[in-house]
Amino acid sequence: MGPLFPQELISDPLNLFIAIFIGIGFGIGLEAGGFTNTRKLAGVFYGYDFVVLKVFFTAALTGAIGLFLMDSYGLIDINLTFYPKTFWIPTLIAGIVMGLGFILGGFCPGTSICAASTGKIDGIAFVGGVFIGIFGYAFTYESLFQNLRSKGGLGKANIAEKLGMSNELFIFIVLIIAIIAFIVVDKIQKRVNEKKPVEKIEELGL
Amino acid sequence: MKNLDKFIIGLMLITGIWLLMSNNNNDNTKVSPHELQQKLIQRTRFYTTEDVAKAIISKDPSLQLIDIRTADEYNKFTLKGAINIPLKDLLKKENLDYFDQDVYNTVIFSNGSSNSDVAWMILTRLGYKNIYIMDGGLNAWVDNILRPKYNPIVWDRKQEDLYEFRKGASFYFGGGSTVSSGNEQASKPKKKLIKRKKKEVTGGCG
Structure with missing residues (x-):
């Protein structure tokens, strides 16, 4: 369906x-x-x-x-x-940037918009930063990011397939890991x- | 740990085990009638005669042509590089190995389209990927590629381009004559098979 x-x-x-x-x-x-x-x-x-x-x-x-x-x-x-294609190099760099943003700002993109709409000044400032980032990326895309974007392409990477197990089993293993982490x-x-x-x-x- | 946490963990464990169990009685190698109907309606299963001609001329390494007519007909005339697997022998183990792979785009053809459609349906039902049909079969091949005609009522750029291509292809394939030596084809060794390792039943994600 x-x-x-x-x-x-x-x-x-x-x-x-x-x-x-x-x-x-x-x-x-x-x-x-x-x-x-x-x-x-x-x-x-x-x-x-x-x-x-x-x-x-x-x-x-x-x-x-x-x-x-x-x-x-x-x-x-x-x-x-x-099913997005994986490009591990830009993903890794973006992950570091995002993690740093988490610690420094205390928001992720979704929560910052929520916070801004509840009137929190730090939230509004964070959203402002998000937009600066968006436009900054757009205007420097060709000179800075165009090459980086397609580095380390792995295609449609599926870890379960690489490990030779079924998706269901892989999800179950992640579930066990999650419970242990909890x-x-x-x-x-x-x-x-x-x-x-x-x-x-x-x-x-x- | 709060009771709610325990409840959520318990719930997730139960659904996780449910998922594992559902995997066992779910045969993903078969295609449901629903999906089959969807695929049948779509035109994506067709290769036009021009697509096939282009692939042959450009020596497309991913093309695998399968002639499902009888061996007699195959020996009289066939397409360059085609492998003969008569429709009645389609389900033989050694023949199925040609289809059960994901390296080549397999294009099936017969004289018309209906026999190829039967073969396509059987193979799709078996869950094989990248199976196509040459639209119109060899009859269309003769009409379009070997003896192209051009008599438009109004001038049409697309039609003209198509005709130009067909004329070129006709020249390449020795147009006018529908007789190509089948023996030459038959003596050609069959393509080496790249057998796909049989995997365990994976989830929906292929």
Whole structure:
């Protein structure tokens, strides 16, 4: 049956219309989870709050398990979903830039927009930076980034295939790793907070 | 660890195991009637006679031509480099190895289109990739490539270009004469097979 859009089962405007509601839900979720506060994201790097790591691991696994379950029952054709090609060199560099931005700014692109819309000044400043980055990239693309962009192309890289196992088994292994990570970060969080308690965001009234 | 965390971890474990189980009773090597219908409607399974001619002239290494007519017909006339696998022998193990690979684009042809369509459907149902049909078969080949005609009612740039190409191709293939020595073809050793290693059933992601 699915995916709906690539098979033209729904029109372009309807696709955008649905996207708006998904986006609203995502924004509400981020705000409700306290992600619009920089301390939440930065907490991962200082070790006092690992909610972000848990949320992203859970989200990725929910998506993966859900998609492949639907695929195995014929509700969606996984081959028709968007599968970006991997270019490991630019991805690595961008990952470093993004990680640095996480620690310095305390936002990721999505949460910065949420924070800006709730009126947080640091969020607004961060969004300003995002736009400077976007335009900066666009205007220097030909002179700086054009060559870099296609370096280290691996095509459609699929780790499970490279390791010679089924996608389902690979997802299950990642799931086990995630659960172990959950338990370990919980212990770290407890230890850090016992040593040097950080006031909870809720208590600060931010 | 909070109860909610435990609940989520439990839920994910259950769905993860469900996913693993669903993998076992899901035979991804077969194509569902639904998908088959989708593929049948699309015109993407066709190679035009011009596409085939271009590939032969440019010695496209990824082209694998399969003649599914009888050996007698094959010996009388066939396309350059074509391999003879009569339709009735299609499902023989040694013949299927020609199709069960993802290195070549396999183009099937017979006199018309219907026999090739039968072969295409069987092979697609078996889950083989990159299987195509030469549109119109050898009849179209003779009409379009070997004896091209040009009598447009109104002048059309596209038609003229097409005709120019066909005339060139006709010259290349020794047009006018439909007799090409089949023996010469038959003595040509069959292409070396690159057998695809049989993989475990992978998920939807091929």
